[in-house]
Amino acid sequence: MKRSRRLLNRVPNSKTLTLKAADELEGKPPARRPKSIRRKPQPSPKILSLPPPLSNPPGKMTILPPEFFRIDSLDLAQRLLGKFLRRDDVILQITEVEAYRPNDSACHGRFGITPRTAPVFGPGGHAYVYLCYGLHTMLNVVADKEGVGAAVLIRACAPVSGLDTIQRRRGQKTEKPVLLTGPGKISQALGISTEWSNHPLYCAGGLEILDGPDPEKILVGPRVGIEYALPEHVNALWRFAIAGTAWISAPKNTLRLL
Known part of the structure; x- marks a missing residue:
């Protein structure tokens, strides 16, 4: 952790440095982001062409x-x-x-x-x-x-x-x-x-x-x-x-x- 801070202090504009960049400076592989879950498209509701049934027979x-x-x-x-x-x-x-x-x-x-x-x-x-x-x-x-x-x-x-x-x-x-x-x-x-x-x-x-x-x-x-x-x-x-x-x-x- 101390080493990471020393490395960050040597880099200009370190406030804008991302964690990914810090990991690269330390020789660590970049952290993998979790894969986004793809949702299957929901089928649109079927539109009935016929009118609804009558309330009165x-x-x-x-x-x-x-x-x-x-x-x-x-x-x-x-x-x-x-x-x-x-x-x-x-x-x-x-x-x-x-x-x-x-x-x-x-x-x-x-x-x-x-x-x-x-x-x-x-x-x-x-x-x-x-x-x-x-x-x-x-x-x-x-x-x-x-x-x-x-x-x-x-x-x-x-x-x-x-x-x-x-x-x-x-x-x-x-x-x-x-x-x-x-x-x-x-x-x-x-x-x-x-x-x-x-x-x-x-x-x-x-x-x-x-x-x-x-x-x-x-x-x-x-x-x-x-x-x-x-x-x-x-x-x-x-x-x-x-x-x-x-x-x-x-x-x-x-x-x-x-």
Whole structure:
């Protein structure tokens, strides 16, 4: 120990000398540092594409009354998020919608009452189902009072019950969001056609809308595919979705928290 001190005193700036250097001056092999323990990377948790199970069994779910739907379509759109569509063994949870209002240049009501659009002017709570581009069947929920001409388009859902039936109708054996993210896919999964237009969604049997939990947070953005409309309607933030779910259609980058 005395020798080590004498050696250190002979070296300039000895205060900055490390123990390793002192050992080398004494002819000792440098002390080995303990090897760092390499930890194996932990696998990231698996993200399930399907929503969590319902707190209430399907048999005890409540059909929403007509009064629920007879409000402004902008309000109804947000209230429909988290609610359930049921037909036979298929139950879907509504995750994304768009509101279409009176005097809206993107709403079918702008054409007035025709054989096709007549259900839009009916009482709130009825279905308005139409064929888009001759290919996709689109399900809408009529809003407001009779004669107003407003509706809410169902853009995306998450499967809750009847997955096998949904996959068979869709022709896709998948549990990923692509199964039900897009308005045409919803009608296909439910097995409905334009013949369901004007169907009351508050009556038991057939196609029903059931009560469900309100989302904690909502995303909002402009509607999709309405470039033909007036600028104020193209840019209107009348598209709504449940925040935090993967079951939302494209584009997602136009959505933000409400």
